[in-house]
Amino acid sequence: MPNRADPPTRRPGRGESDRSADRRARGRLHTLAGQAPEGELACLFVEPDHIGTGVGRRLWQHAVDTARTLDFQRLIIGSDPFAEDFYRKMGAVRIGSVLSGSIPGRLLPQLVYRLSPGPDLG
Template identity: 45%
Template sequence: MPLLLRFLDKAELLAASHLCLRSKAYWGYDEAFMASCREELTLTESDLINDNIVAAEDQSGLAGIAQVSKDQSGCFLEKLFVDTDRIGQGVGKQLYNWSLATARELGATELIVEADPDAAPFYERMGCERNGQAQSGSVQGRFLPRYVHKL
């Protein structure tokens, strides 16, 4: 199915947030872990104002989302989530390529990704290089692999 990328609309924040949670839960996390991630995975109106957020959709509806932010410390892939029934169909790759192009348009020389450990192989296939680790924004004492993609 052809995939359309378009900027996320304010009315879609709740549906997109639910997609993020479903996609994260795909990796087998329990309810307590998912509850601790809820706030970090919820998209807000502030995100729409401050960041670039794109929705991928096809005939069946919302297939995935990606969020890129940039500040004085760098350009970050904040979120890249694919709906569970679309995993392995190229949605993530298309969203990641959009993220790279967006980072370039923002004048960045690299895109920083703090990845879920289960998603690490995907980012490595996309050309990211491991660059240490980062503290999870949701779970105290949990560290995530940190990647950098030179632009």
């Protein structure tokens, strides 16, 4: 995602509130994949100028709420190394490393977030 001096200005689209348009201007909504009981959080990005403003926490909470409605018990996260601390603060635990899909040879932290009690994965 390009680093911008100013966040993009955007008007709400049809059926979209000012708040959700603002949230998308500062961060990208998540993508959840998988089948219950295990899902994967594939995308959760915050514009660099908005890191530390609460946008990531709101996007995270939306992802967790959505995962619960899908009956996921845990989320697996392949994290950017710079985002690992964020996920740990949200309650995720590192379980290993995975190869990056975009940078050959790069290892990314792999974490798990438990939505409900279950057997240990690691």
